[in-house]
Amino acid sequence: MSELGGAAASRGPVVLSARGLTRVHTGGPVPVTALGGVDLDLRLGELVAVMGPSGSGKSTLLHLLGGLDAPTSGSVMLAGDDLAAMDRAGRARVRRRRVGYVFQDLNLMPLLTALENVALPLELDGVPPKTARREAVEALAQLDVANLASRFPGQLSGGQQQRVAIARSLVGPRRVVLADEPTGALDSVMGEEVMRVLRGRVDAGAAAVVVTHDARLAAWADRTIFLVDGTVVDEAIAMGPGALLAEGGGRPW
Amino acid sequence: MSVRHALLALLGTAPVGAFALRQEFERRTGRTWPLNMGQVSTTLDRLERDGLVAEVPSDGDVPHYALTDGGRAELESWWAAPVERGVPARDELAMKLALAVTLPGVEVQAIVRAQRTETMRWLQALTRLRGEPQADDVAWQLLLDHYVFAAESEMRWLDHVQARLTRAGAAHPADAAASTLASERERVVARGDR
Numbered sequence: 001m002s003e004l005g006g007a008a009a010s011r012g013p014v015v016l017s018a019r020g021l022t023r024v025h026t027g028g029p030v031p032v033t034a035l036g037g038v039d040l041d042l043r044l045g046e047l048v049a050v051m052g053p054s055g056s057g058k059s060t061l062l063h064l065l066g067g068l069d070a071p072t073s074g075s076v077m078l079a080g081d082d083l084a085a086m087d088r089a090g091r092a093r094v095r096r097r098r099v100g101y102v103f104q105d106l107n108l109m110p111l112l113t114a115l116e117n118v119a120l121p122l123e124l125d126g127v128p129p130k131t132a133r134r135e136a137v138e139a140l141a142q143l144d145v146a147n148l149a150s151r152f153p154g155q156l157s158g159g160q161q162q163r164v165a166i167a168r169s170l171v172g173p174r175r176v177v178l179a180d181e182p183t184g185a186l187d188s189v190m191g192e193e194v195m196r197v198l199r200g201r202v203d204a205g206a207a208a209v210v211v212t213h214d215a216r217l218a219a220w221a222d223r224t225i226f227l228v229d230g231t232v233v234d235e236a237i238a239m240g241p242g243a244l245l246a247e248g249g250g251r252p253w
Numbered sequence: 254m255s256v257r258h259a260l261l262a263l264l265g266t267a268p269v270g271a272f273a274l275r276q277e278f279e280r281r282t283g284r285t286w287p288l289n290m291g292q293v294s295t296t297l298d299r300l301e302r303d304g305l306v307a308e309v310p311s312d313g314d315v316p317h318y319a320l321t322d323g324g325r326a327e328l329e330s331w332w333a334a335p336v337e338r339g340v341p342a343r344d345e346l347a348m349k350l351a352l353a354v355t356l357p358g359v360e361v362q363a364i365v366r367a368q369r370t371e372t373m374r375w376l377q378a379l380t381r382l383r384g385e386p387q388a389d390d391v392a393w394q395l396l397l398d399h400y401v402f403a404a405e406s407e408m409r410w411l412d413h414v415q416a417r418l419t420r421a422g423a424a425h426p427a428d429a430a431a432s433t434l435a436s437e438r439e440r441v442v443a444r445g446d447r
């Protein structure tokens with residue numbers, strides 16, 4: 001079983017930092033403020049969960065953190081690069097190298113097999129195909145879908161596709177994982193397994209932000225931030241299990 | 254908690270004394286519900302009075318107890334019958350929120366948010382506790398899971414309350430909201446895990 005760090009667990013340097021992150025959509029008849037000024041620091045070794053009602057800006061936040069979208073104002077520093085100062089292509093390059101992203105709608109390539117989907121980000125980064133495939137198989141195996149490697153997305157169930165998408169976010173040396181509802185289509189045991197895998201990756205020196213509606217899964221994170229109407233309204237920081245253990249061990253409450 | 258039936262269950266395998274009974278009870282329930290010796294003795298006295306247990310000869314000087322035929326029948330019917338639901342235990346949080354939505358000048362949303370943060374912390378701590386080595390014990394694991402799912406259910410209920418209040422669009426929605434609050438909770442809890 002994975003060791004869950006408490007507040008006292010040792011953390012690395014800040015790898016992802018957002019300041020005053022705001023996104024206003026101006027396409028429609030009235031401007032929509034999807035995100036209204038969010039600050040966030042993510043350290044290596046840290047897992048952060050984001051919760052909040054539908055439409056509260058969770059996906060928007062993740063898009064901005066991953067450089068998939070540009071903020072109306074505010075800044076994102078990703079491993080030393082200022083994403084706001086880059087053009088679209090620059091952000092895409094940084095994202096591919098640094099970020100494993102699990103999209104809310106998965107975004108698997110329909111004409112590539114599960115294995116090819118997972119190997120793709122590595123191959124785009126110039127990893128030799130053989131190595132890329134080997135790493136892809138390992139990632140698929142971690143999520144218990146290695147036996148489905150040669151299937152196309154259309155031949156997989158929703159939960160299986162989700163696991164392939166998670167595997168794709170975990171391959172290679174990328175140390176920041178941004179996952180948008182990665183467990184939505186999974187049963188409760190598999191959902192927990194995914195959190196265990198993510199937790200393991202983070203404890204091995206990565207960092208992750210996970211959007212989830214499931215409090216039981218959010219509890220695996222070091223802290224949970226609650227978004228409402230585009231702003232962070234609360235934050236719950238995990239303490240170690242010691243917080244529950246009375247003197248003498250045994251009885252926790 | 255039916256201490257009475259728990260003791261009958263523990264006496265079902267072999268005759269034991271009061272002190273050993275208490276130890277066994279606490280060990281098997283992960284020491285979640287501490288029992289004092291007084292409770293054990295009183296319960297044993299009543300069980301003996303009702304003819305469900307009887308004192309039996311033992312080697313040492315502490316009295317040992319065993320199930321009578323009547324006790325065995327009572328135990329069988331306890332295992333066989335589901336634990337009764339339908340008379341909800343009084344829940345402080347449900348009560349607090351039901352009062353909050355009906356009384357003037359109470360910031361209901363703030364109460365919901367503060368509670369959600371607190372319940373999330375509790376859930377975080379439970380999740381970490383599940384990863385501790387002592388959690389290998391099956392009974393203990395099962396109890397922890399019970400609290401984890403209960404906390405999760407409370408979180409979902411709080412989300413639901415918040416969404417409802419937001420939709421009602423006021424800090425103090427109609428009294429109708431308050432009266433349905435408690436039954437809403439029952440429903441969310443009853444739905445259990447997906």
Ligand SMILES: Nc1ncnc2c1ncn2[C@@H]1O[C@H](COP(=O)(O)OP(=O)(O)OP(=O)(O)O)[C@@H](O)[C@H]1O
Nearest residue numbers: 025027032033034053054055056057058059060061
């Ligand atoms: N392109 C857009 N144009 C206008 N409004 C948008 C656009 N994209 C998102 N929004 C709005 O921004 C707000 C935040 O959306 P977002 O997708 O971040 O929510 P979310 O928290 O991820 O919700 P969900 O839980 O449903 O996935 C919503 O009100 C949404 O309608």
Ligand SMILES: [Mg+2]
Nearest residue numbers: 058059060104
């Ligand atoms: Mg979303």
